[in-house]
Amino acid sequence: MESDLLVVGAGIVGLAHAWAAARKGWRVTVLERDAACIGASVRNFGFVTVTGQKRGAHWLRARRTRALWAELAGEAGLRVEHQGLVLAMRRPESAALLQAFAATEMGEGCQLLGREEALARQPGLNPEGLLGALYSPHELRVESREVIPRLAAWLAERHGVRFRFGEAVLEVDAPRVRSSRAVYHAERVVVCSGAELGGLYAPRLGAQGLQLCQLQMLRVQPPAGFRLQAAAMGELSLVRYEGYAELPEAQALRARLQTERADALAHGVHLIAVQSADGSLVVGDSHHYGDVLPPFASEAVDGLILDELRAQLALPQLAVRERWTGCYPVSDRQPCLVDAPDERTRVVLVTGGTGASTAFALAEEVLHGW
Numbered sequence: 001m002e003s004d005l006l007v008v009g010a011g012i013v014g015l016a017h018a019w020a021a022a023r024k025g026w027r028v029t030v031l032e033r034d035a036a037c038i039g040a041s042v043r044n045f046g047f048v049t050v051t052g053q054k055r056g057a058h059w060l061r062a063r064r065t066r067a068l069w070a071e072l073a074g075e076a077g078l079r080v081e082h083q084g085l086v087l088a089m090r091r092p093e094s095a096a097l098l099q100a101f102a103a104t105e106m107g108e109g110c111q112l113l114g115r116e117e118a119l120a121r122q123p124g125l126n127p128e129g130l131l132g133a134l135y136s137p138h139e140l141r142v143e144s145r146e147v148i149p150r151l152a153a154w155l156a157e158r159h160g161v162r163f164r165f166g167e168a169v170l171e172v173d174a175p176r177v178r179s180s181r182a183v184y185h186a187e188r189v190v191v192c193s194g195a196e197l198g199g200l201y202a203p204r205l206g207a208q209g210l211q212l213c214q215l216q217m218l219r220v221q222p223p224a225g226f227r228l229q230a231a232a233m234g235e236l237s238l239v240r241y242e243g244y245a246e247l248p249e250a251q252a253l254r255a256r257l258q259t260e261r262a263d264a265l266a267h268g269v270h271l272i273a274v275q276s277a278d279g280s281l282v283v284g285d286s287h288h289y290g291d292v293l294p295p296f297a298s299e300a301v302d303g304l305i306l307d308e309l310r311a312q313l314a315l316p317q318l319a320v321r322e323r324w325t326g327c328y329p330v331s332d333r334q335p336c337l338v339d340a341p342d343e344r345t346r347v348v349l350v351t352g353g354t355g356a357s358t359a360f361a362l363a364e365e366v367l368h369g370w
C-alpha cells in the first residue's frame, strides 16, 4: 500500500485527521479537489470556542481541541491573534442564564464580570445598557486563511504528508481510491468532504437528515487604535450556542428576544467579532438553512449583523472591507457524524458550525483503535 491513510478534503477536518495519523507514524496522503482549500475552513472566524459548546462529549471535544491548537501553534509556528471571550449581558434574563451557566461544569475557569470589570476587560464594549459580561479564558483566535495553508505546508515538511491539490476523488472502494487524475491504494480512507453532500457517499449522507447552513460574513476596518482584548459576543449568541441555549434559564431570554429582536432571530443573526493582526475585525454572522443555497448575499442581512456589531462594540465609524458567504452541513441529530461504510472507510463531518473548535479531538476519536 502507498499510504496507511488517504484523506479526502484538505479543510480543517481532513488536516486534523492527517495530523493525528502522522503523529501515529502513519504514511498519509491528502487529496483535495480545489487548487487550495477554499471551503468553510478558510471562511470562518478562526474562533476556537470552548465556552458555549453543546454540553457533554462535544464540550469535552472542544476543550481537547483547544489544547491541541495551543500545542500545534507552538510546534508549527501558527500565530494566535488573541485569546479569551467577553460575552456582554444587557438584559436581566441574560444575567440569570449566565449565572446558571457559570454554576455548571461548563463554567470552569469562567468569570462573571460587573459592568466596570467588563469595560476594563474589554474597553471596546459599547457601554450603553451594559450590565456586565461573562469572561472565558479558553478561546483562541487564528487567522484561518493563513493558518490552513500553513498547516498543510507544515504537515508536508514536518511529517511527510503527501498533498495532491486540484484532484477530486471520484470513487472510494477501499483500499482502492480513484481520483480525477490517478488511482491510489491505502489501508484506510477518511472522507472529510464538508458541505459536499451530493458527492461521495451521497445516498448514505442522504439518510442522515442533513441540510446545509449558509452564513454571511464581513471584514470591517474600525478606527485606528481600536483593539479587542478578546473575542466579542452578545446576547443573541446565548440562544444559538447549545451550551447556554439548552439550559432552562434560556427560555426567558428567548421569549424576550423574540419580541425585541425578531428580525435578527429570523435570519439567525448573532454577533461574533474577532480581530486580525492588521486591526481589521472579522464579523458575523447569519444562518439560513436549506438543500440549495442561493449564492446571493443579502445587504439587509449584512445590515442586521452590522447593527448588532454597533450594539455590542463602541464603533461609531467603520468601513466594510470584504463580504463573503460560507456554508457547512447541519444535523439536528448530532454535532458530528462519523459513518463507517466499511471496515476501511470512515466519513467524518462536523454537522454544525464548530469544526475549527472540535476537529482535532474528533480526529483522535476516529483514529483511536481503528
Ligand SMILES: Cc1cc2nc3c(=O)[nH]c(=O)nc-3n(C[C@H](O)[C@H](O)[C@H](O)COP(=O)(O)OP(=O)(O)OC[C@H]3O[C@@H](n4cnc5c(N)ncnc54)[C@H](O)[C@@H]3O)c2cc1C
Pocket (backbone or CB within 6 Å): 008, 009, 010, 011, 012, 013, 014, 031, 032, 033, 034, 036, 037, 038, 039, 040, 041, 042, 043, 044, 045, 046, 047, 048, 049, 167, 168, 169, 170, 192, 193, 194, 195, 196, 199, 200, 215, 216, 217, 285, 325, 326, 327, 328, 349, 350, 352, 353, 354, 355, 356, 357, 358
Ligand atoms: C462562515 C463560517 C464561520 C464559521 N466560524 C467558525 C468558527 O469561528 N469556529 C469554529 O469552530 N467553526 C466555525 N465554522 C465551522 C467550521 O468552519 C467548519 O465546521 C469546518 O471548517 C468544516 O471543515 P471541513 O474540513 O469539514 O470542511 P471544508 O473546510 O469545507 O473542507 C472540505 C474540503 O473537502 C473538499 N472535497 C469535497 N469533496 C471532495 C472530493 N470528492 N474530492 C476531493 N476533495 C473534496 C472540498 O473541496 C473542501 O476543501 C464556521 C463556518 C463558516 C462557513
